[in-house]
Amino acid sequence: MGSRQFMxxxxxxxxxxxxxxxxxxSMFLFVMLALVIFHYAFGVDEDxxxxxxxxxxxxVTFIFSALLGLNRSFAQEKDEQCLDGLLLCPVDRxxxxxxxxxxxxxxxxxIQAVSVPVFTLFFIERSYLADIGLFILVLLxxxxxxxxxxxxxxxxxxxxxxxxxxxxxxFLPLIVPVLIAATSATTGIFADGADLxxxxxxxxxxxxxxxxxxxxxxxxxxxxxGE
Amino acid sequence: MKKLTSAxxxxxxxxxxxxxxxxxxxxxxxxxxxxxxxxQKIFYYHxxxxxxxxxxxxxxxxAAILYLRDPDPKWDRLxxxxxxxxLLFSVMVMITGMIWGKAAWDAWWAWEPRLTTFLIVCFLYTxxxxxxxxxxxxxxxxxxxxxxxxxxxxxxxxxxxxxxxMPEGLHPVVIRAGDSGMxxxxxxxxxxxxxxxxxxxxxxxRADVAAARLKDEIDDLKTRIGG
Amino acid sequence: MDASxxxxxxxxxxxxxxxxxxxxxxREVLRGLSFSLERGGFLVMFGPNGAxxxxxxxxxxxxxxxxxxxxxxxxxxxxxxxxxxxxAVGLISHSPMLYLDLTAYENLRFYADMYGLEDREERITELxxxxxLSHRRYDVVRTFSKGMRQRxxxxxxxxxRPRVLLLDEPHSGLDPRAVDILDGLLAEIREEHTFVMVTxxxxxxxxxxxxxxxxxxxxxxxEHGAGxxxxxxNAVYREHVQEGSVL
Numbered sequence: 001m002g003s004r005q006f007m008x009x010x011x012x013x014x015x016x017x018x019x020x021x022x023x024x025x026s027m028f029l030f031v032m033l034a035l036v037i038f039h040y041a042f043g044v045d046e047d048x049x050x051x052x053x054x055x056x057x058x059x060v061t062f063i064f065s066a067l068l069g070l071n072r073s074f075a076q077e078k079d080e081q082c083l084d085g086l087l088l089c090p091v092d093r094x095x096x097x098x099x100x101x102x103x104x105x106x107x108x109x110x111i112q113a114v115s116v117p118v119f120t121l122f123f124i125e126r127s128y129l130a131d132i133g134l135f136i137l138v139l140l141x142x143x144x145x146x147x148x149x150x151x152x153x154x155x156x157x158x159x160x161x162x163x164x165x166x167x168x169x170x171f172l173p174l175i176v177p178v179l180i181a182a183t184s185a186t187t188g189i190f191a192d193g194a195d196l197x198x199x200x201x202x203x204x205x206x207x208x209x210x211x212x213x214x215x216x217x218x219x220x221x222x223x224x225x226g227e
Numbered sequence: 228m229k230k231l232t233s234a235x236x237x238x239x240x241x242x243x244x245x246x247x248x249x250x251x252x253x254x255x256x257x258x259x260x261x262x263x264x265x266x267q268k269i270f271y272y273h274x275x276x277x278x279x280x281x282x283x284x285x286x287x288x289x290a291a292i293l294y295l296r297d298p299d300p301k302w303d304r305l306x307x308x309x310x311x312x313x314l315l316f317s318v319m320v321m322i323t324g325m326i327w328g329k330a331a332w333d334a335w336w337a338w339e340p341r342l343t344t345f346l347i348v349c350f351l352y353t354x355x356x357x358x359x360x361x362x363x364x365x366x367x368x369x370x371x372x373x374x375x376x377x378x379x380x381x382x383x384x385x386x387x388x389x390x391x392x393m394p395e396g397l398h399p400v401v402i403r404a405g406d407s408g409m410x411x412x413x414x415x416x417x418x419x420x421x422x423x424x425x426x427x428x429x430x431x432x433r434a435d436v437a438a439a440r441l442k443d444e445i446d447d448l449k450t451r452i453g454g
Numbered sequence: 455m456d457a458s459x460x461x462x463x464x465x466x467x468x469x470x471x472x473x474x475x476x477x478x479x480x481r482e483v484l485r486g487l488s489f490s491l492e493r494g495g496f497l498v499m500f501g502p503n504g505a506x507x508x509x510x511x512x513x514x515x516x517x518x519x520x521x522x523x524x525x526x527x528x529x530x531x532x533x534x535x536x537x538x539x540x541x542a543v544g545l546i547s548h549s550p551m552l553y554l555d556l557t558a559y560e561n562l563r564f565y566a567d568m569y570g571l572e573d574r575e576e577r578i579t580e581l582x583x584x585x586x587l588s589h590r591r592y593d594v595v596r597t598f599s600k601g602m603r604q605r606x607x608x609x610x611x612x613x614x615r616p617r618v619l620l621l622d623e624p625h626s627g628l629d630p631r632a633v634d635i636l637d638g639l640l641a642e643i644r645e646e647h648t649f650v651m652v653t654x655x656x657x658x659x660x661x662x663x664x665x666x667x668x669x670x671x672x673x674x675x676x677e678h679g680a681g682x683x684x685x686x687x688n689a690v691y692r693e694h695v696q697e698g699s700v701l
Contacts (some may be wrong), residue, residue, distance in 0.1 A: 001570050008567035016555045019594075076553075085551030085610070087517055089568040090540040152378070156371045160361040170358055170375060173351040174382050177389035184393050202393065209385060216381055220374045223295055226519070365479035450480045 005091045009099035013073070014106065023072045023107060027065045031115040034061040035122055054123050055187030059179055062112065063146065067168055069107050070150040073100060074158035087225070097221045101151040108143050124190055131194040135186070138199075141206035142182035148210060149174050152217045155224045181205045234437065237430030244423030251416035269330070271416055273323040275424035276316050277345065281383065283313030283428055284352070288380035291373035300443065301436075303369035306376055307359070308435040312428060314352045320345045340391035347386050351379050465492035466529075468618060468648040469514065473523035476509055476672075483509050485672035486523070491665065493617075496649040498659040501669035502695055507652040508547075510669070511620045514650065515545045528617055541569065544616035546624045550607035554596040558587055558606055561595060562613060569614035581609040585635060601629040608636060612643070619643075621651040625658060660687060670695050 017023055038057045042050055050057070077083040086096065116139075120128075128135060150171060157166040185202040188195055252271040287309035294302035324342050328334050336342070358375055362368035469491040476484040484506045491497050499507045512518040514527055516536040525532045528542035552561050559578065566574040582588045585605045595603060604627055611619070625633055640649075640662070653659045660666070660682060668676040668691060675694040682690075 004570065005568050008564050012553065012556065012560070012564045015560060016553060020555050080554060081547075081549035081551050082553055084517055084545075084547070084549075085565070086568075088515060088540060088543070088545055088551075089565070090537045090570075091568055149378070152374075156358070156374060159367065159371075160358070161363060162361045166358060166361055170354045173347050173354055174378065176347050177382070177385045177393075180389040180393045205389065205393070212381060212385070213378070216378055220295070220377060223370050224374050363479075366477075447480070 002092060002095050005089070005095050006099045006102075009086075009096060010103055013100070013103040016076070017103075017107060023069050024110060026072075027068050027107070027111045028114060030065050030068060031061050031111060032118065034064070035115075035119060039122065049125075050123055051125065051191045052187060054119075054190045055183040055185070057123070058116075058119060058186055059142070059183050061115075062108070062143075063172075063175060063179065065111060066104075066108055066146050066150060067171065069104060069111075070154040070171075071164050071167055073104055073107075073151075074154050075163065078158050093222045093225050094218055096225065097151060097155075097217060100155075101147045101217075104151055105143055105147045108147065109139075112139060112143070126190075128189050128193070131189045134194045134199060134203075135189050137203060138182060138185045138189070138206070141203060141210060142178050144210045145178040145206060145213065146175060148213045148217055152213075152221065152224060155221070178206065178209060181209075234430055234434040237426055237433060241423055241426035241430050244419055244426055246423075248416055248420030248423050251419060269323055269327045271420045272424075273320065273327055274417070275421040276323060277320045277341065278421065279424045279428045280313045280316035280320060280345075280348075282425065283309045283316060283432075284348075284376075284380050284383065286432070287313065287376045291376035294369060294373045295377075298366065298369070300369070301440070303372070304436055304439045304443070305432070306373060308432055308439055310352050310355050310376060312431050312435065314349065314356075316428070317345050317349050317352070321349065340387060343390045344383070344387040347390075348383055351382065355379065465494050467491065467526075468493040468495070468528060469497075469650065470526040471510075471514075471523070472525075474510070474513065474520055474525055475522040476506075476513065476518065477521050483672050484513075484521070487669075487672070487674060488523075489667065489674060489677070491648060491650065493648050494646065495664045496644075496662050497651070497665045497667060498663040499650065499652045499667045499669055500654070500656075500659060500691065505669045506672040507669050508622055511545070511547075511622050511650065511652060514618075515543055515620055516540055517545075541614065542617045543620060544611040544614070544618070545620045545622070546608060546611045547622040548626070550603045551610065552595050552603060552606055555594060557592050557594050558582065558598075559591045561606065562609060565610050565613050571614060577613060581613060584639065585609050586631075599629075600627050601632045604628050605632050605635060608639065612639075617646070618648045618650070621649065621653075623653055623655075624651065625653065625655050656684065656687065660684060668694055 035057070038061075042048070042053060042057075074083075077086065150167075153170050153174070154167055157163055157170065160166050181202045185199055185206075188198060248271060287306045290302045290306035290309060294306060321342065324345070325335050328337055328342075355372060355375055359368055359372050362371055467490050469489075471490065472488050474484050474487040475482065487506070487510060489497075499510070501507050509518065513520050513525055513532065516532050516539050520533060527539045530536075530538045530542075532539050553564070556564070559582075562578045562581070563574065566578060571577055579588070582591055585608060587602065587605055587609070590598065590602065595606065598606065604624075608624075624636060628636065637658075649662075651659065651662070664680050666676075666678045666680070666682060666687075667674055676690055
């Protein structure tokens with residue numbers, strides 16, 4: 001029963017977004033624009049080597065883009081009172097959390113799949129194809145952290161007055177550790193290739209972050225969404 | 228027992244310990260052998276304030292959990308008061324840290340783990356107050372604040388870990404006197420200051436919680452008279 | 455006795471509310487509501503806006519947690535055991551609770567999956583037909599008129615065959631055809647179902663009810679069985695409701 005409900009919520013969110021593409025388009029445009037702005041902000045010169053900044057640029061962009069998506073994912077439920085409809089159903093609140101989180105993760109991954117090649121084109125000199133598997137792993141683990149914390153906080157902030165303003169304020173301080181780990185791991189891969197020792201530490205850290213906050217979300221989600 | 232732990236008694240005890248600690252720090256403990264010299268003495272306040280801030284956030288964390296299990300306003304009050312005090316102490320950590328930095332190494336700011344972590348902690352718990360402000364309905368406000376207080380506290384050690392071990396080996400971790408073993412006399416002064424600071428926190432918590440309860444009771448009466 | 459003369463005195467209690475209190479922040483919206491309704495009964499709640507009628511429905515639906523007091527629906531306590539209550543309850547309220555960018559079929563399929571319906575496809579087809587929406591099955595709900603959305607909302611509410619139907623001003627916003635469909639549906643499922651309806655539509659209320667209630671200021675100010683004439687009711691209402699509210 002739980003998995004059928006999980007799939008139902010996920011399917012609903014995917015269909016809705018693929019049909020309207022509201023969220024995906026704005027997230028994508030945001031990322032593209034940010035990249036262009038970074039180019040002008042950091043180095044107009046052809047010679048400027050931005051390699052040590054690449055991790056940071058990428059993750060700052062993804063985090064703010066994720067915020068756009070997170071805000072939207074619950075705004076829709078709230079606007080049509082659909083949240084009531086959802087809460088009327090005999091569904092575990094935690095199932096709702098996992099389904100919403102997975103939906104957000106899928107959208108973030110879609111955006112990243114399209115924007116990483118463009119980013120590489122704009123800013124990366126050397127080929128990191130050899131490390132592509134590890135890079136994807138970093139992406140996945142960091143995304144998981146972003147979506148776990150993000151979904152929990154978006155659930156809370158959608159019920160408040162200043163919905164769109166609150167989410168960044170509560171989300172950004174919490175996500176700093178993920179930013180730090182993902183950035184240094186990514187820059188490492190882009191610049192000198194993956195150093196397995198360092199990378200393992202960062203991946204382990206991200207995985208631990210994800211696990212800890214998944215448990216925290218599991219424990220508190222009933223309170224975040226109910227009334 | 229009530230008399231012993233009442234606010235005035237605690238303040239008195241705190242005062243006694245802190246003054247003693249101050250005297251010991253300046254008169255009894257030796258001047259630090261390393262380059263920091265006399266300025267190192269601020270450590271006797273800086274570190275206790277930092278640890279006390281974390282204790283305050285820990286109290287908020289426990290109170291938040293207790294509130295979610297049993298929605299009694301007293302837990303929300305305790306949580307709220309503790310966060311406020313923790314934030315106050317955190318700002319003090321930053322200020323004393325910066326003073327120490329300027330005096331010892333002639334730099335107002337350094338991106339070193341402890342200072343950075345407390346900076347993020349300040350933002351994190353400021354977000355707590357923003358959250359409280361934008362939730363209109365009271366029981367929801369307490370519930371959401373509790374969820375956030377729980378998640379935030381979990382993030383504090385994670386953030387410290389990240390700032391200490393993750394960044395690209397740029398800033399060496401500044402070893403403070405507290406890390407390497409302390410001499411006997413230094414240790415005594417330190418512990419007394421620590422005790423004093425903790426007693427101060429206890430006194431402030433008591434006083435603030437009482438004030439908050441009074442305010443709530445007044446507000447209750449106001450609404451009852453008004454409507 | 456209900457409106458059709460059936461004897462309900464032996465029926466088990468489907469809804470039991472005892473001392474229900476609910477506060478929003480400092481405002482006490484429900485001040486000790488107590489009533490019960492036997493299975494097959496039809497309770498109609500009247501009262502001015504802000505009286506607490508919608509809040510009561512939402513508590514029965516498990517959308518709100520009761521502040522104090524006990525509430526049992528379909529044999530389960532709403533606080534201890536909300537899941538079985540949710541399976542047994544359907545809610546029709548002001549907003550249709552439909553996803554505008556999904557089709558009628560997709561909306562119903564979603565709810566069918568959430569309720570774990572075994573005969574999903576047949577049930578969806580059956581209801582779309584009953585509510586005369588089959589021809590719009592694959593159209594996005596955003597393109598529906600208000601009346602059609604309300605009709606689809608009715609389908610959504612009874613999809614999982616709930617024993618208890620909670621209706622919050624269900625006739626408002628319906629075009630005449632939709633009103634007929636709804637009334638026909640209510641008549642059809644009247645047996646074996648329990649209803650609680652909030653309405654401002656006096657005639658319909660008096661006609662359908664086996665139990666009448668006026669709620670004001672979070673309390674029940676008047677209660678009666680069926681068979682009350684319109685004029686009598688008007689007088690009673692004026693007598694018990696202080697504020698100059700519109701009937």
